[in-house]
Amino acid sequence: MNMSSSETAVRRTFDTVAGSYDQNGVEYFRPIAARLVELAALGPGEYVLDVGCGRGAALFAAADAVGPAGQVVGIDVSAAMIAKTAADLRRRHATGVVVAVMDGAAPGFGPGYFDAVIGSNSVHMVPGLASAYGRYRTLLAPGGRLAVCAPASVLEPEPRVFGLRSIAAAAARFSVSARVYPQEEAFGGPEKATEDLRRAGFSDIAVHVEDVVLRADSPDQLVRWTWTHGMRMMWDTMPTEHHETVAREIEAEAAEFMTDSGVIEIPSPVRYFVAR
């Protein structure tokens, strides 16, 4: 595989975090994936491709939706993610679900094989996404759907990532790849994404922006969570002498979102695209 340095950095980051990704109790990726699967309107017996499946947030929700007569294929560029998810599948004795290491830029399946292609918090990292949309379309059977989502950027009055100014500021300062947590809009913004999808031959393009509530038991748990996904890139880029200060800044801002019951609940907008 011929990869650019930013693609290699993305793959390495997810290889590094695969063991802890979405496992530390913070709620974020799973509710987003559940909503994506709902918007994709998957039905029993359907065949689904999950691009950038990671540890299976959308994969398992899709498998539940299509039932035993359906099939879900998860692909991911990170071999470590696929190894962990394959082990989870074996543990759950899951049937009708398979995973494979594969680049979402050019999935190798026959035309018309799937009823839906989905990608939760993943396809904005796929290089040449506008061209990939065209490939996803050819993978779809007539009436097939594409459903993808990513964090919607908040730039006003100040940039926020995961609803927090402190994370946006640190990510900008320590240059996290724009592919992972875009300071600019994921997918190039809703107008460009809609145009890219139209050019790729999709119709009935719907855009939904909805808040997901990022839920953590404590500010400290939230900081530890930022080490377990794409934000790991920020910590790895940051000179270690800044780690303590940045962690305290994130904790202090997160504490502002503490509810009466003592948990942290941060509204964080997500943009979903659904097309036919």
Ligand SMILES: C[S@@+](CC[C@H](N)C(=O)[O-])C[C@H]1O[C@@H](n2cnc3c(N)ncnc32)[C@H](O)[C@@H]1O
């Ligand atoms: C933020 S995680 C999302 C994982 C999962 N979909 C979820 O909702 O929890 C992004 C995933 O996309 C994968 N990824 C990044 N670039 C990719 C590419 N070009 N092709 C396939 N997967 C990719 C990463 O390895 C990672 O597992």
